[in-house]
Amino acid sequence: MDRNLSLITPTGRLTLGNHLGALHRFVAAQDEGHDCFFGLSDLHALTTPQDPAVLRATVREMATLFLAAGLDPSRVTLFRQSQVPAHRELAYLLECTAYTGELNRMIQFKEKGRGVPSTRASLYTYPVLMAADILLYRPSSVPVGDDQRQHVELTRDLAIRFNHTYGSVFVVPEVTLPRVGARVMDLQDPGRKMSKSVDPDTGVIRLLDPPDVVRRKVARAVTDSDTGPSAVRPSPDKPGVTNLLEILGACGGSADGITTYGALKSAVTEAVVATLEPLQKAYAELADDPSYVDSVFAAGSVRCREVTASVLADATAAMGL
Numbered sequence: 001m002d003r004n005l006s007l008i009t010p011t012g013r014l015t016l017g018n019h020l021g022a023l024h025r026f027v028a029a030q031d032e033g034h035d036c037f038f039g040l041s042d043l044h045a046l047t048t049p050q051d052p053a054v055l056r057a058t059v060r061e062m063a064t065l066f067l068a069a070g071l072d073p074s075r076v077t078l079f080r081q082s083q084v085p086a087h088r089e090l091a092y093l094l095e096c097t098a099y100t101g102e103l104n105r106m107i108q109f110k111e112k113g114r115g116v117p118s119t120r121a122s123l124y125t126y127p128v129l130m131a132a133d134i135l136l137y138r139p140s141s142v143p144v145g146d147d148q149r150q151h152v153e154l155t156r157d158l159a160i161r162f163n164h165t166y167g168s169v170f171v172v173p174e175v176t177l178p179r180v181g182a183r184v185m186d187l188q189d190p191g192r193k194m195s196k197s198v199d200p201d202t203g204v205i206r207l208l209d210p211p212d213v214v215r216r217k218v219a220r221a222v223t224d225s226d227t228g229p230s231a232v233r234p235s236p237d238k239p240g241v242t243n244l245l246e247i248l249g250a251c252g253g254s255a256d257g258i259t260t261y262g263a264l265k266s267a268v269t270e271a272v273v274a275t276l277e278p279l280q281k282a283y284a285e286l287a288d289d290p291s292y293v294d295s296v297f298a299a300g301s302v303r304c305r306e307v308t309a310s311v312l313a314d315a316t317a318a319m320g321l
Helices: 016-031 052-068 086-095 100-104 107-112 121-135 144-164 211-219 237-249 260-289 291-316
Strands: 003-008 037-040 076-080 141-143 172-175
Touching: 003 016, 003 141, 016 076, 016 237, 037 052, 052 260, 052 291, 076 141, 076 260, 086 121, 086 141, 086 291, 100 107, 100 121, 100 141, 121 144, 121 237, 121 260, 121 291, 144 172, 144 291, 211 260, 260 291
Parallel strands: 003 037, 037 076, 141 172
Antiparallel strands: none
16 A cells, blocks of 8 residues: 655644645545555744744644544544654654755755854754655655655655665655645735745635635735736736636636636635635534544554654664664
């Protein structure tokens, strides 16, 4: 059985983009019968300053949304990265395998941390922890977008180097393209993806935004000055309109017969609200029983500790410890 592994970092509240681009894919993998491990990478969140109370609340909200989106704990393993100590332990062993030259080239550090005195060391070593996340579960392939491809390539390099130096311990995963999903862009800045950590979030639809908030954000979405009969069409020179059309289609709506931006925004609002309504209803019911959500992720973390124990033991023994 193919093993499917994906983690989302709780650095902000989940967005419509996360739902259409990630959670839908998780549910599809579950329904196809893969051995799925879906986690919250709360250790990765600490690469930047986090208020502990806010982080705890974000983790709880995100865990509840995983279940509200349709993930079934009887068919998939849901876990928190911090509750599986092997992630931290293997990360250090891999740090003893990685080279500083490799980490210096990592895009996130180059763009966000290099030359900034207050940069946390964890941002520098973050790709090694990500490699540990992957290698612990011995997946044969890792679906990854362009923004994370460099990190998975580093994972492959570390696995190959470790196996060559200490003996065959890790499966070297292949890099594969992820299942095609909706690419939802920021409503105010359609040149960038809708991000869960952006502030202010005027161009971001959160999964728990009520209908009036969705309506206000869509109404303010960027379009352009074209008012002709063919104004509502996808085009590289119409990124805002193209984004709205993508969202409309991904939420099950249709642009047939729509000729004005006002009508387009109205249709997008209706489609988004209809998409979020069942998820928000399920979330409200689950939020009334937080102990159930906690028990699901605790049980998943137990299974992860069992699955990863042998991999960590093999790596530790191979290095002479």
